[in-house]
Amino acid sequence: MRFIRKTRYAQDIALFRHNGQRFWYALLGVLVVAAPLALDDFYLGEMAQVYIYAIAGIGLMILVGYTGLVSLGHAAFLAIGAYAQAWLLTRGWPFPLALGGAALLTAATGAAVALPVMRMTGIYLAVATLAFAVIVEQVIVHWASVTGGFSGMLVPGADFAGMDLASPRAFYWLCLGVLAAALLLAANLLRSPSGRALVAVRDSEVSAASMGIHLIRTKTLAFGLSAGFTGLGGALFAHKIGYLAPDAFTLQLSIMLLLMVVVGGLGSLHGVVFGAVFIGLLPQGLALLRDTVPPAVAQIPGLEPGVFGAILVLVLIYEPQGMYGRWCKIRAYFSEFPLYRRATYKRQKRYLRTERLQ
Amino acid sequence: MDVLQLLISGISQGCVYGLIALGFVLIYKATEMVNFAQGEMMMLGAFVAITFINVLGWPFLPGVLAALAVMAVVGMVLERLLLRPMIGEPHFAVLMLTIGLGFILRAVAGAIWGGSPRALDSPYAGKVWQFGELVVGAESVFIVAGTALLCLGLYLFFRFSRLGIAMQAASQNQLAAYYVGIPVKRIYALVWALSAVIATCAGVLTAPVSLVDPLMGLIGIKAFAAAIVGGFGSLPGAIIGGLVVGLAEQFAGLYLPPGFADMSAYVILLVMLVVRPQGLFASMQHKKV
Numbered sequence: 049m050r051f052i053r054k055t056r057y058a059q060d061i062a063l064f065r066h067n068g069q070r071f072w073y074a075l076l077g078v079l080v081v082a083a084p085l086a087l088d089d090f091y092l093g094e095m096a097q098v099y100i101y102a103i104a105g106i107g108l109m110i111l112v113g114y115t116g117l118v119s120l121g122h123a124a125f126l127a128i129g130a131y132a133q134a135w136l137l138t139r140g141w142p143f144p145l146a147l148g149g150a151a152l153l154t155a156a157t158g159a160a161v162a163l164p165v166m167r168m169t170g171i172y173l174a175v176a177t178l179a180f181a182v183i184v185e186q187v188i189v190h191w192a193s194v195t196g197g198f199s200g201m202l203v204p205g206a207d208f209a210g211m212d213l214a215s216p217r218a219f220y221w222l223c224l225g226v227l228a229a230a231l232l233l234a235a236n237l238l239r240s241p242s243g244r245a246l247v248a249v250r251d252s253e254v255s256a257a258s259m260g261i262h263l264i265r266t267k268t269l270a271f272g273l274s275a276g277f278t279g280l281g282g283a284l285f286a287h288k289i290g291y292l293a294p295d296a297f298t299l300q301l302s303i304m305l306l307l308m309v310v311v312g313g314l315g316s317l318h319g320v321v322f323g324a325v326f327i328g329l330l331p332q333g334l335a336l337l338r339d340t341v342p343p344a345v346a347q348i349p350g351l352e353p354g355v356f357g358a359i360l361v362l363v364l365i366y367e368p369q370g371m372y373g374r375w376c377k378i379r380a381y382f383s384e385f386p387l388y389r390r391a392t393y394k395r396q397k398r399y400l401r402t403e404r405l406q
Numbered sequence: 407m408d409v410l411q412l413l414i415s416g417i418s419q420g421c422v423y424g425l426i427a428l429g430f431v432l433i434y435k436a437t438e439m440v441n442f443a444q445g446e447m448m449m450l451g452a453f454v455a456i457t458f459i460n461v462l463g464w465p466f467l468p469g470v471l472a473a474l475a476v477m478a479v480v481g482m483v484l485e486r487l488l489l490r491p492m493i494g495e496p497h498f499a500v501l502m503l504t505i506g507l508g509f510i511l512r513a514v515a516g517a518i519w520g521g522s523p524r525a526l527d528s529p530y531a532g533k534v535w536q537f538g539e540l541v542v543g544a545e546s547v548f549i550v551a552g553t554a555l556l557c558l559g560l561y562l563f564f565r566f567s568r569l570g571i572a573m574q575a576a577s578q579n580q581l582a583a584y585y586v587g588i589p590v591k592r593i594y595a596l597v598w599a600l601s602a603v604i605a606t607c608a609g610v611l612t613a614p615v616s617l618v619d620p621l622m623g624l625i626g627i628k629a630f631a632a633a634i635v636g637g638f639g640s641l642p643g644a645i646i647g648g649l650v651v652g653l654a655e656q657f658a659g660l661y662l663p664p665g666f667a668d669m670s671a672y673v674i675l676l677v678m679l680v681v682r683p684q685g686l687f688a689s690m691q692h693k694k695v
Contacts, residue, residue, distance in 0.1 A: 112498075
């Protein structure tokens with residue numbers, strides 16, 4: 049653990065805390081930008097998928113990790129972003145405008161949904177978002193003139209800055225660029241007064257309100273932003289899958305997005321990226337594992353969601369901080385090497401803050 | 407006549423929702439945890455009953471009782487292994503945990519019983535009674551009668567038995583219950599056992615009508631809507647909420663364009679949450695400042 053002697057207030061909110069961080073992020077940036085030169089198309093496609101998950105995950109992290117509101121229906125926002133993108137492109141909008149339009153439309157939907165449900169908290173909110181997602185799924189199925197209904201909708205090809213997005217390389221760079229921009233935007237948001245307000249609402253609504261934070265406005269903002277980021281991810285997702293059908297955006301996808309932020313580590317943007325890498329690699333890992341186990345085991349129906357569920361349960365019980373939390377502990381172990389004390393990260397016994405009035 | 411027929415099928419479907427909702431509410435009242443895997447418990451209970459009755463060839467009633475006993479133990483074991491370590495963690499973490507548990511149970515059921523749907527052999531399968539033009543399936547009658555009996559049993563249990571009163575005490579105020587000598591942790595385990603038993607009853611009652619497969623538990627989400635409509639935390643409310651959702655579904659299927667039947671439970675849920683978030687039968691007040 050490195051302690052920085054702060055001499056200016058600006059250091060408290062600086063994006064990078066010290067030069068070591070700048071060096072490592074720069075190295076990572078060079079590596080991912082140069083990756084298409086070394087990898088073949090399959091891996092580029094997989095990595096682009098990971099970036100898309102990460103963009104959608106930023107949205108969910110703002111809501112769940114920073115504002116403390118749970119959504120079980122984020123697949124709906126992904127769907128709205130994806131369909132909006134495809135629809136705007138078929139109307140002849142140029143790609144960058146369609147991308148922005150899809151994100152804004154989803155953000156507006158999110159804010160509109162937020163207004164009636166903002167009086168609820170906790171479990172009620174989670175269930176309301178779940179109901180919203182089911183209703184959106186039905187609307188997609190039955191509003192055939194826009195969405196193509198059950199038979200689905202082809203996403204038109206597009207090009208951006210002279211690159212055809214059908215090429216895996218161009219698409220990879222596009223996703224990387226959007227992810228970098230989204231991460232920067234989210235990081236800047238979270239060190240601004242609005243972002244601090246989100247965290248304050250998460251930690252205690254009562255004390256946030258007494259500090260002068262407008263609860264409804266802050267939560268609506270969080271919901272809108274969250275939906276906007278997820279819609280942006282959805283717009284790119286549309287290009288990734290190429291053909292939109294309602295069964296691509298199910299409850300299971302919502303749960304998977306939630307799994308991503310929980311496994312990655314709630315309350316940090318690093319967690320989103322860790323979680324996206326995890327979610328992106330898991331199907332491949334399971335496919336490999338499937339070849340090594342006896343076929344009787346590999347053919348169990350629902351095996352893949354079952355493994356997802358098991359991972360979720362184990363993470364929640366043994367490492368609630370997620371992969372990023374574990375990574376911080378490992379880093380602290382090595383940086384303090386012979387002096388590491390286990391008790392530093394010992395979980396304190398906590399008592400539930402009851403929501404009831406007895 | 408159509409309306410009466412719909413009324414009957416709506417009520418019998420609503421009773422199933424109500425029974426699952428009852429399991430949600432029991433656990434929520436006692437432990438302030440939300441068990442999203444309640445529908446999966448019903449699925450598992452139905453499969454266990456099928457194993458005893460169809461596969462091992464036991465008579466109906468002993469088979470059902472054996473299934474209830476097995477599921478009670480399953481409920482207690484799940485509580486001990488997964489939920490006990492989560493005491494004191496935020497609600498959201500418990501919610502996620504039970505969602506994960508639902509996925510696991512679905513995979514386990516798929517591994518043991520396979521993915522193809524099966525029907526439970528029951529002595530009353532396929533029988534119908536005719537009243538004039540009205541045709542009533544014996545299954546529907548048994549669902550309604552079974553639900554009514556179970557509700558009566560639960561009422562007597564919570565009103566008169568020592569354990570039932572202890573459970574009420576623990577759900578009203580954990581700390582005070584602990585001070586008067588109620589072993590709150592053991593009560594939690596027993597509440598889980600009880601809600602697993604209720605879920606199994608729902609599974610056994612519905613199994614002869616709708617086929618049993620690992621995805622059957624997904625109706626748990628509609629039952630959740632029923633629990634909220636009834637006011638999360640009220641036992642009679644859960645049954646009433648179930649009836650509201652079941653009836654609305656049947657009538658939406660007849661009078662509204664296609665698609666609304668599937669959606670109606672969720673539309674009712676959203677409207678309820680916006681208009682009267684405490685549900686029809688509010689029994690708990692939430693903190694206000």
